[in-house]
Amino acid sequence: MSDSVATVDPANLIASSGAEETVSGCHAGADTMKDAAAKAGKSEVLEQYAKDYPTGPHDQPQSMCPAFGSLRVGLRMRRTATVLCGSACCVYGLTFTSHFYGARRTVGYVPFDSETLVTGKLFEDLREATYQLADPDKYDAIVLINLCVPTASGVPLELIPKEINGVRVVGIDVPGFGVPTHAEAKDILAGAMLSYARSEVERGPVARPTSDASGRPTVALVGEIFPVDAIMIGRMLEPLGLSAGPIVPTREWRELYSALASPIAAMLHPFYTATAREFSSAGRALVGSAPVGHDGTAAWLANIADKAGVSAEVLAKTSNALLPAIRGALQAxxxxxxxxxxxxxxxxxxxxxxxxxxxxxxxxxxxxxxxxxxxxxxxxxxxxxxxxxxxxxxxxxxxxxxxxxxxxxxxxxxxxxxxxxxxxxxxxxxxxxxxxxxxxxxxxxxxxxxxxxxxxxxxxxxxxxxxxFAGVGTGATSGIWPASSGRAA
Structure with a gap:
């Protein structure tokens, strides 16, 4: 494969962007980081995030580092390597959290310092690491994730080849100053992977996707739902002549093709904006909400039936068979x-x-x-x-x-x-x-x-x-005593 970045000097892209101002780290503040990222060529990415994930009256809800969402999606996929590019303290916290949640998967990390960041050597290190990881016998895809400082400094993941030795390369920026929650960071990677898979389908034949043995049209399920829920949804769809398709985010690359082949995408978790955009671009119908409770299930089934062209008689028969059981479960x-x-x-x-x-x-x-x-x-x-x-x-x-x-x-x-x-x-x-x-x-x-x-x-x-325990932890029982109490402060 030809080297698609041989004529580009990434050092110029980074060093000329004002990256030296951002090397001080993520303590610089969100506004400073956003300004640096924009000057470093990340305006388009940040503007898209601002449209997809609008903030509220405050800048950002208090939760864990948003990048954990993308990291989680990558680590749950088979034959997928994940590499973080960010400050060492951030990488430590993210990998600790991922293993706390049972990832049991190696997380790659390319370290850097002020010199390698500003001169562009960090980009070269990332590129070299990606080439070393790109073993088609082990991986279908490699996910590269820029955290705050590399994003603010304009580290250009988009200049790394999209495919190396037959292994797909998906590079994304997930800065805490541009992505409000870890939930939406899941959407960033899921949407990027769907976009990549959709471009593969448009270019020509792809590996045969996993398919439903029944041959019925499928409904892709968007959101990290409890496994039993996917089975339950499949049972609800069967009388309508449909089947439950893959859950997005998927567990392996081939499932992305199956998801895109589904005529309908059920937006069970409604914040997957980039994912919804990819399904819409593929000409798929989108259905909101989910089959929860009596009213929610009735409305959801009706919406699915409408998008799938299911007759009113079949819908009525399905609803009459299912809804009384849900009402009974609620009463019980x-x-x-x-x-x-x-x-x-x-x-x-x-x-x-x-x-x-x-x-x-x-x-x-x-x-x-x-x-x-x-x-x-x-x-x-x-x-x-x-x-x-x-x-x-x-x-x-x-x-x-x-x-x-x-x-x-x-x-x-x-x-x-x-x-x-x-x-x-x-x-x-x-x-x-x-x-x-x-x-x-x-x-x-x-x-x-x-x-x-x-x-x-x-x-x-x-x-x-x-x-x-009344009073414990307050006043003299708080563990901090004034000098007048006779104890050392």
Whole structure:
């Protein structure tokens, strides 16, 4: 393969961009980093991110480093190598988090210092590392991820060949100052991979995609859903003459072809803006919301049937067979509690719908993700029932909701749960205890009610603990004593 960057001097691209100002690191501040990135030739990338992932009244929700989302997507794919380019402290934190979540996969890292960054040697090191990794016997793709400092300094991943020795190379910028949440960073890589796969299909024959053995048209499922939910959706689609297709983000490259071949993409998690754009460009129909609860399932099936051209008779027969079972499951697993709900996974509105249908008194739902067309049905349904829906919710917003509504249970991020428990209110961490459960079809109500009702039942225990530990951690019991107390400060 010819060297496509032989006539380009990346050192000039970086050194002339004002990179020396950004070498001080990510402590320079978001505005300074954005300005440096724009001067370094990253304006187009940042402008697209600003359109895809608009911020709210504040710059950014408080959550983990956004790049973790892209890293997670790459590490979950078979025959895919992932290389990070960023400050050593950032890389350490990201790899630690990935292994904490069970990645058990090597993460590549190309170190740098001020000299290699400014002179362009970092780009050469990245390029060399990519060539060394490009073994078609081991990998289908290599993912290169620029973190904050390399993005601000204009490290041009786009100049690395898109294919080396038959191995695809996907380079993306995922700076914390340009991507609001780790959820949306998943979309950046998923969308980039779909774009690459779509260009392969347009150029000519590709490897045979994985296909449904039944030969029925498939519905691609967008969002990292619980595995049982994919099975449940498949059962719902079968009477309509359809099958559940691949889950995007996918687990292997070939599944991207299958996803693109699906006539319909179900936007189960609504923040995948770049992914939706690729499906639309491929001429695929998009359906928002998800089959949660009775009303949500009925509306979703009707939308799917409409896009797939399924007759009204077949839809009615399918709905009549399925919806009574969901209603029965809701009645068998009631939730009688006031709840506030928040999170940063993107499925918060779906969980809120299910809670309300189960009988919960839900006053507030906050999500760190932005409002998109694919959550409008959920938002309208919730707001019609008096629920305050807050997109791009901040930690302060979520805590204020707990203070205002004094719920029996606060479901949210770690600091929200911590605040609730300090007030003697039971709390559940959304990511690990709620979103990682089946939510769809008849299985959803019972799964959710079990963990919710158990947590609500702990209120008396929290009251006893609050009484027993009253005053601990404050004043003289905080571990910090003034000199006048007779103890060393």
């Amino acid at each position: 697993a009631p939730i009688d509690a006031r709840i506030t709900l928040s999170g940063y996974e993107g499925s918060e509105l779906l969980v809120a719908r299910l809670l309300i249908e189960a009988g919960a008194d839900l006053r507030y739902v906050g999500t760190a993700c932005p409002r998109t067309p694919w959550s409008d049905d959920d938002r309208n349904w919730l707001e019609s029932r008096g629920v305050h829906v807050n997109y791009r919710a901040s930690l302060e917003d979520d805590i204020a909701a707990v203070e205002e509504f004094q719920p029996d249970l606060a479901v949210g991020t770690t600091p929200v749960v911590q605040h609730a428990k300090e007030q003697g209110i039971p709390g559940l961490y959304f990511t690990n205890l709620i979103s990682a459960r089946p939510l769809m079809g008849p299985a959803g109500p019972g799964s959710l009610a079990q963990v919710i009702n158990t947590a609500v039942g702990n209120k008396e225990r929290f009251t006893r603990m609050e009484t027993f």
